[in-house]
Amino acid sequence: MIRxxxxxxxxxxxxxxxxxxxxxxxxxLDGAGRSLRTRLPEEGIEVLSLKDWDLPLYVSHGIAxxxxxxxxxxxxxxxxxxxPVRLLQGRSRLSFIGRETALPAPGTQVRLxxxxxxxxxxxxxxxxxGAEIVKLSGSIELAPILRLAELxxxxxxxxxxxxxxxxxxxxxxxxVSACLVVNRASYQRHRALLNDWIGRLEAAGVVx
Amino acid sequence: xxxxxxxxxxxxxxxFESARRRRDAEERLVARLREAGYSEVILPILDYLEPYExxxxxxxxxxxxxxxxxxxxxxxxRADFTPMLARLLAPRLASLALPLRLYYRGDVVRYQEExxxxxxxxxxxxxxxxxxxxxxxxxxxxxxFLELVTAGRVEGLQxxxxxxxxxxxxxxxxxxxxxxxxxxxxxxxxxxxVRRAAGRTLLDVVENGVPDRAEELGPEAEGRLLDLYALRxxxxxxxxxxxxxxxxxxxxxxxxxxxxxAGEGDRPYYDGLVFHAYAGPAALPVGGGGRYDRxxxxxxxxxxxxxxxxxxxxxxxxxG
Numbered sequence: 269m270i271r272x273x274x275x276x277x278x279x280x281x282x283x284x285x286x287x288x289x290x291x292x293x294x295x296x297l298d299g300a301g302r303s304l305r306t307r308l309p310e311e312g313i314e315v316l317s318l319k320d321w322d323l324p325l326y327v328s329h330g331i332a333x334x335x336x337x338x339x340x341x342x343x344x345x346x347x348x349x350x351x352p353v354r355l356l357q358g359r360s361r362l363s364f365i366g367r368e369t370a371l372p373a374p375g376t377q378v379r380l381x382x383x384x385x386x387x388x389x390x391x392x393x394x395x396x397x398g399a400e401i402v403k404l405s406g407s408i409e410l411a412p413i414l415r416l417a418e419l420x421x422x423x424x425x426x427x428x429x430x431x432x433x434x435x436x437x438x439x440x441x442x443x444v445s446a447c448l449v450v451n452r453a454s455y456q457r458h459r460a461l462l463n464d465w466i467g468r469l470e471a472a473g474v475v476x
Numbered sequence: 477x478x479x480x481x482x483x484x485x486x487x488x489x490x491x492f493e494s495a496r497r498r499r500d501a502e503e504r505l506v507a508r509l510r511e512a513g514y515s516e517v518i519l520p521i522l523d524y525l526e527p528y529e530x531x532x533x534x535x536x537x538x539x540x541x542x543x544x545x546x547x548x549x550x551x552x553x554r555a556d557f558t559p560m561l562a563r564l565l566a567p568r569l570a571s572l573a574l575p576l577r578l579y580y581r582g583d584v585v586r587y588q589e590e591x592x593x594x595x596x597x598x599x600x601x602x603x604x605x606x607x608x609x610x611x612x613x614x615x616x617x618x619x620x621f622l623e624l625v626t627a628g629r630v631e632g633l634q635x636x637x638x639x640x641x642x643x644x645x646x647x648x649x650x651x652x653x654x655x656x657x658x659x660x661x662x663x664x665x666x667x668x669x670v671r672r673a674a675g676r677t678l679l680d681v682v683e684n685g686v687p688d689r690a691e692e693l694g695p696e697a698e699g700r701l702l703d704l705y706a707l708r709x710x711x712x713x714x715x716x717x718x719x720x721x722x723x724x725x726x727x728x729x730x731x732x733x734x735x736x737x738a739g740e741g742d743r744p745y746y747d748g749l750v751f752h753a754y755a756g757p758a759a760l761p762v763g764g765g766g767r768y769d770r771x772x773x774x775x776x777x778x779x780x781x782x783x784x785x786x787x788x789x790x791x792x793x794x795x796g
Contacts, residue, residue: 325591330759345591350665352682452752453634453759455665456721463683466667476668 269307270458273316273323273335279446282358283336286475290468312461324349324449333454334462340423340444344384350455352466353475354445362387362442365420366412369436372397372419381411382421391421391441409435448475486588486596498599501792502581505601505624512620514577514603519560521583525552527563531745531774539586553585557602558745558768558783559775565606566776574607574779595789602765602785606772609780611703614749614767618707621751621784622715625762629795630755634719637704640746640766641732642724643681645694648733650674655736662728685723693724704749726752745771748782756794762787 274283287294297306297315306315316332320341326332328347339354340362362384364371372378374396382388385403392399399419404411408422413433423444424430424437448469450462469475483489490498506516525542532540541553554560557580565572581601588594603620605613618637625633643662647655653673661669665682677692690698704722712720727750731737748767755762765784772781 330754330757347591352665352667354668450665451759452636452726453754453761456634456636456723456754457632457719457759459684459721470667 269312269314270334270454270461271314271316271332273318273326273332273337275320275323275335275337275446276317277320279320279336279338279355279358282355282446285357286336286355286469286472289472289474290465291472292465292468321345327449327451330451330453332451333458334448334450336446337449338444339442339447340384340387342447342449343387343442348452350450350452351447352450352462353469354447355475356445357474358446360423360425360444361437361440362421362444363424363440364438365409365422365424365430365435366418366438367435368418369438371395371438372399378419379417380419380421381408381417383408384421388421409433484596485590486594488595488597497792498788501628501788502599502601504627505786505788506579506581508624508627509579509603509620512577514579517561517578517580519554519557519564519580519582521554522551523554523560525550527775528552528559531559531771539588541585541587554582555584555586557582557584557600557785558604558781559771561604562772562775562777562781565779566772569777569779575613576606577603578606579603599788600785601788602783604781604783606779606781608782609769611707613780613782615707615710617765617782617784618749618751619711619714621753621763621765621786622711622718624786625753625755625791626715626717628791630762630791631795632719632755632757632759633717634721634754634759636726636752636754637708637720637722638724638727638730638750639697639700639704639748640727640730640750642693642697642701643678643728644731644733644736645697646674646678646681646692647728647731647736650678659728659731659736662725665725681725685721685725745774751784755791758794760790760794762790762794 274280284294293311294315304317318326320337323335323337324342324345324347327335327349377398379402380388380399381402381404383404385401388401402417408420409429411417411420412435427437430437455462540555543551545551579602583597584600585597588596605617647659650658650673658673662678662682667682670679670682677687680687687693690701693701708720708722730746730750732747745768746766747770750766752764753762754760763784763786767782769780772779
């Protein structure tokens with residue numbers, strides 16, 4: 269029995285579509301994966317439904333053998349996981365967002381709102397300007413609108429929300445994709461099965 | 477007055493039953509080490525930082541608890557036993573009869589981001605076999621390590637084997653790009669990145685842990701890999717409850733070539749056999765080791781060295 273952790277939220281659909289395309293049957297999941305724990309005995313899979321932010325922890329502790337999680341979350345809470353492939357569907361960008369069209373001038377100090385404080389600190393360390401980083405838990409785009417912060421570092425999918433709120437995507441700092449992550453010990457134990465899954469995902473053209 | 481019983485992040489007090497369990501496990505392991513001819517060294521918790529400066533990577537530097545003593549010396553709390561042992565033995569080596577078999581136990585302190593399962597103080601027990609070069613010493617320490625970790629009721633024990641420098645030739649022969657970055661991608665089994673930068677052989681290593689044909693690693697690594705297969709088969713027969721696998725990708729960042737050693741492995745000092753163990757249903761890392769002659773050399777001790785360490789907390793959590 270292999271334990272697969274699937275994320276709640278925006279990456280779930282991408283994950284289910286990729287597994288379906290690869291012919292890995294998760295059809296037994298009731299309510300599109302909304303139950304917390306589902307056993308698919310015929311396939312030898314147990315599916316855990318977890319919050320994005322908790323998923324790497326469960327995988328790095330080997331509670332789940334593998335899972336699907338956004339690279340944005342993975343960068344922030346890296347749990348020394350293996351990352352064999354990234355899904356093509358549902359890609360987005362991690363970008364600096366603000367009211368201005370340009371990043372702060374060299375030497376200036378600004379306030380930056382984000383859900384990703386560690387990632388932000390790493391990125392800002394290489395910039396000619398400085399930032400006080402403010403961690404928020406959601407609706408990051410509100411921070412520059414309401415002037416809590418001059419800048420935000422957040423996920424941009426279509427850019428529609430930004431346009432509606434007169435915000436500018438100033439610079440893309442990373443491409444964000446949903447990744448297959450695997451626990452190091454589980455990779456040894458379930459290598460044949462995981463290699464089969466990865467091969468099928470690659471053959472279906474749904475990962476890179 | 478009411479006094480809080482709270483402790484700083486990352487440390488724990490063991491009381492009653494949990495203290496007894498840990499001491500029982502420790503005594504069992506120590507008894508086995510003594511029986512195998514190892515004698516104890518007791519090392520201080522405080523040491524100068526300066527002798528180790530050149531060996532620190534940004535990651536290991538960030539883990540150290542450093543401070544300035546009242547007399548102005550820069551000190552660090554013990555974060556590792558092996559380098560301290562190497563430094564202390566260096567001036568005495570000429571007068572000692574080799575090989576030396578030593579073991580140590582005690583707390584090490586490393587700063588870690590606050591996260592479940594990442595303690596900042598943890599109890600290590602380890603052994604060093606000094607003055608014996610080549611496969612014989614590697615076999616002895618790996619066998620002893622397996623005996624110790626299988627002594628309790630640990631289930632689902634997995635040990636991953638490799639050796640430093642195994643992939644150096646393939647990494648340096650890659651089509652371009654940065655070989656250090658490629659080594660990191662191999663260690664994370666990132667297939668897309670490896671496929672873009674390297675040939676079929678490295679992709680085979682990512683998938684299966686080893687190349688289809690050992691000679692693809694180059695003559696020297698080929699010999700080492702064949703020896704490792706033999707060692708694995710021998711130990712697999714003696715430890716049937718342990719899943720022993722060879723995975724060169726796991727240790728892709730443990731390089732020997734100077735062009736690649738700027739990359740950090742998890743402990744960047746292995747230069748021969750390397751192994752990690754995972755145990756329990758939750759697959760926790762419980763220990764590891766290998767050969768690290770170059771660590772001893774860097775601290776002035778010209779002596780072949782192999783050894784391992786075990787995290788007692790992790791072993792107990794896994795049922796040991």
